[in-house]
Amino acid sequence: MVARTTRAVRVCETSHPPVYYVPADDVVPGALAPGGGTSWCEWKGAASYWDAVVDGRRVPAVGWSYEDPTPGFEHLRGAVAFYPSRVDAARVDGVAVRAQAGDFYGGWITPEVVGPFKGEPGTLGW
16 A cells, blocks of 8 residues: 545546545655656646655656645645556545546546546547
8 A cells, every 4th residue: 555545635627537636644654755757737837756665666656746836736735646547556435446548647537527538549639
């Protein structure tokens, strides 16, 4: 297990399934290590990436965070979002999550979340 929380921040953006940001205090100590690279979100600012380190295995870029988010997104500081496609399992209230297609946005799809979503073939640019 990398993280378990009842305090996640659910973020919804246009054409995306929700992304859950987990407070750093709810991440298992030592389960994450700084990863390589950064990216830029026009809304939230610079993202840093995290690798999972579990049972001696390092899995790159399982999550990201905004260490110094832009104004209006300060509530994301100190939280990590995870790509459900890069972990063995992800759940919301015990329900298995399906990863958003394309492996770029990191959305969490549960049965009550209905698309279409960005990331599917042919959705580039909307």
